[in-house]
Amino acid sequence: MANIIMFIILAVFIIVSALMCVATTRIVRAATFMLFVLLGVAGIYFLLDYTFLGAAQIAVYAGGVTMVFVFAIQLVSKRALQGLEKRVKAGTMAVGALCALAGLVVVSLILLKAGFLTQEIANVEVPMKEIGTALVGSGKYQYVLPFEFISVFLLACIIGGLVVARKEEEA
Structure with missing residues (x-):
């Protein structure tokens, strides 16, 4: 409880x-x-x-x-x-709210169709070794490639921000 x-x-x-x-x-x-x-x-x-x-x-x-x-x-x-x-205009706020609502509906439909909301939660403990292997493995359903992609993407965003900051100083 x-x-x-x-x-x-x-x-x-x-x-x-x-x-x-x-x-x-x-x-x-x-x-x-x-x-x-x-x-x-x-x-x-x-x-x-x-x-x-x-x-x-x-x-x-x-x-x-x-x-x-x-x-x-x-x-x-x-x-x-x-x-x-x-300042955010009311129309922009309404469009954002509608997009968020549409996203919520899509995610809810996917969860219902996949059966995530109706399945019973398994009372099984996943060993830490299996979690670690999934995080750093490169096979199917393993996450090292998405982690590497996100790190490169964040680095590109920071470099882009630096380039924009340099252009503002020159102008």
Whole structure:
């Protein structure tokens, strides 16, 4: 029962932080709320007794990736850091809400069709060795290629941000 209560607390914390991340007009605050989301996900890992994944979540994502985002934001977006911000129009907000609702409907239909919502959850503990092999393996249903792709993509985004920041200084 305590695990369910703690899960509900973490889930509400993650949802509220994620909503604040996309709703705030200050970009540094958005990065801070993203940090809270990542820490909440680490809390769920700890709740599931996956201490290695929880520690990796804190060290890699909450620590490293958030710092990279903050540094990239400071290099690129000087106006947003000075308090000059763009106001979102009501029409743009409505289009965004409709897109989010359409995405929710699509994900819900996929979950229903695949049977994820009707299946019973297996009460089987997955060994850490199997999780580690899945994370760093290169076979089918293993994740080393997506991790490498994401790291190269983030590096390209940071380099692009630096190029844009250099062009602003020259102009």
